[in-house]
Amino acid sequence: MIKVTLKDGSVKEFESGITAMEVAKNLGMGLFKVACACRINGEVKDLRTVINDDCELEILTFDDDEGKNAFRHTASHILAQAVKRLYPKAKLAIGPSIENGFYYDFDVDVAFTPDVLEKIEAEMRKIVKEKLVLERFELDADEAIDKMEELGEDYKIELINEHSGKGEKISFYRQGEFIELCAGPHIPDTSRVKAFKLTSSTGAYWRGDSKNKMLQRIYATAFTKKDAMEEYLAAVEEAKKRDHNIIGRQLKYFMTSDIVGQGLPHLMPKGAKLFQILNRYVQDIEENEYGFEFTRTPLMAKSDLYKISGHWEHYKDGMFVMGDENSGEDVFALRPMTCPFQYQIYLNEMRSYRDLPIRYAETSTLFRNESSGEMHGLIRVRQFTISEGHIIITPEQLKDEFRKCIDLIQRMMTDTGLIGDISYRLSKWDPEDTEKYIGIPEMWNESEGLMREILDDIELDYEEAVGEAAFYGPKLDFQIKNVHGKEDTLCTVQIDLMLARQFEMTYIAPDGTKQYPYIIHRTSIGCYERTMALLIEKYAGAMPLWLSPEQIRILPISDKHLEMAKQIKTKLSQKGLRVKIDERSEKIGYKIREAQLEKLPYMLLVGDKEIAQSTVSVRKRGEGDIGAMGVDDFCELAKKQDDEKVIF
C-alpha cells in the first residue's frame, strides 16, 4: 500500500501500481470526468502515470492552466488526426496548446481555405463521437525513427534525432488509427472535447526560421463547455471592434494613402491634436521635473556615422539609404534612431564628471524600412516619432538614473491609464547569435547583471527574454498587447556600455583620467504613433477628457441661440479647454447623435431655458443628460477634470 497526499492535505491509501486516473475515479466520478492531467510531487504528469510510491497528488482540470494545456493539446491531436484522414499525404510538424487555444502546423499541398476548415471540423466531430481512448507507449529512439519513417513523418524524425542523444525513451500517443510523437500529458479520450472551433489558417515557418519551408498552420480553440467557448469567441469579436486601425480611421485620427506608400500614416487634425497634447505633456514633465534638455538633431546623416555606431553593419537593410555607394560620392541615410546624433552633441566639447549626468531628450522622427508584411496601422510604421532620450552617466549614477527612467514611464502610463495593461520584459542578448550583437560576453554579463539588480531592487515583476536585446545592450521593455492579443514594446529603458567606446566618448574623472561613460537609452511615453494606437484601442476611441482632441461641443437648440453659444465657447477656451460649436441648422437630436458617435466627453445644450437661467444643459459621455449647471460651475468642473487627468 502507498500513501497519497491530496491537495487538501488529506492522505489516502491505495495499492501500489495504481494510476492517477484510477485515484481520480476513486475520489469521485465527478472529478474523474473533468480530470485533464495531474501533478505528482510538483511535476505535471499524464493521468495514465503509474504510482508506485508515497506521493503528493493533485488532479488537474480544465480550470488549471496545465489541465487546460493537456485538454487543448488533445484537441490538437484530434485536429491532426482529422487532417490525416482527409489528406493522408500531409506531414505533421508540431501542435502545441497556446494561450486561449492551440495550433497545428502541417506540410500539405492543399490550401486550408475556410471551406476546407469546415470539412476538417466535421471530421473532428466524428473523431470526438468515436470516443477514441488515448494510449501512451514508449519506443527506443531508433525504433521511433523507424516508425516515423514508415509513416513518412519527416519533421517528427528531425525532432526525435534531437532527442535521441539524451538516451531517453521516446513517447507516443495513439488514438484509434492515429499515432503521434508526443510527450503528453493528454486527457483520457476524445469524447471530452465537447466544444472546439478552427479559427484561422496561416503560413508559419518550420521551427520559426524564415530559411525553412513555410508550413500551413491552423489556429483553433477548445473548451469543455460550448457556452464558455461562445463567450470567448464573442469576447474576441468584441475586442476587434476596438481595433485602432478601424476606429482610428472612422473617427478621423489618421488615414493612409496608396499613392504615398505603405507604413506612412497621415495624422489628421484630430490625430495631430492628440499628438500635440501628448508631446506638450511629455516635454513639460521631462524638462521641468526630470532634468532633460531638448535637442533637435538632423533627420539624416552620411553613412560614416552609422559605420561607427554599428548600424551600417547590423541594420543597413532596415534603413532608407540615399545615393550609390559605388559612385564615390557621399551616401546618406535617413536616421533609424537618434543615439549617434545626440552623441555628437556630447562630443562637441570636453566633458567632466561634474557635467554628468547629461540628459538629452528629443521628440525624434525616425525612419525604418520595415518589410512589406510588417506594417500595421499606427503600431508598426516606416516613419514615426518617439519620445527619445539618452542619459550619459558615470557608473555610480546608473542605478539612480535608471530608476528615474522607470518612474517617469510609470507616471505617464498612469496618467494615460495604460499602466494596468503593461508587463515588463528584461530583454537579454543571445550569446549564440554572433551576427546580431556587438561586444564581449563579459560586458553583456555586466550590463544584464546591473539591470537585474535594479529591477529586483525595486521588486518589479518581469520576465526574461533571450535574443530580444538591442545590439549594444539589454533592455527593460514595457510590453503591451493590442486587440488581437499581439504584444509590442511600448516603452523601453536600455543600458549601453558599448557605444561610448565606439564613439570615443569620454569624461575626465576626479583622478584626472579619461573614462568611458555609461549610457542609458530610453523612451518616456514611447513612440507617439504606437502609444496613440494603444490609447484608441484601450478607450475604443472614447479618449479621457485630458486627451480628447475636442473636449466639449456646444449645441445650440436653434440658430437664435448661436450668439450665446459663442460667448460660452470664449469663456471655456480662455481656460484652455478645447471647445467647438455645432453651428448647423439641424435638429438637436441630430446634433446629439453625431457628437455621441464621435465619442465626445461633454456636450452643452443651449436654448431659451438655459439663456434665461444663465446655465448650460450638460450631457456627459457614458452618463447622458446630467442636468443644468451654471456656466462657471461647468467651466470649473471641466477644468479640474482636465488638470487632474480624470479618466471617465
Add this chain to the structure above:
RNA sequence: GCUACUGUGGCUCAGCUGGUAGAGCAGCGCAUUCGUAAUGCGCAGGCCGUCGGUUCAAAUCCGACCAGUAGCUCCA
C-alpha cells in the same frame, strides 16, 4: 519578405454561372428653427485598386504590380 484572404461612388455593402453598375449613410440644394441618438423632398456622385492578357464582350476569368487584413519571420 513568406502564406492565405480582400480591393465596387467619401463610408458600409449588393451585383448568381462574363453581356459594360445598385442601395443605405455621408455630400449638395430647397423647405423646416426644432429640447436630449437620425425632419422631409430633390440632386449629384463610380477610369468597378493599377497595368496587361483571354474573349465578339471583363467589375466578373488569368497574370503581374500596388494597397489592405490576419498570421509567420523581423522589429536598432
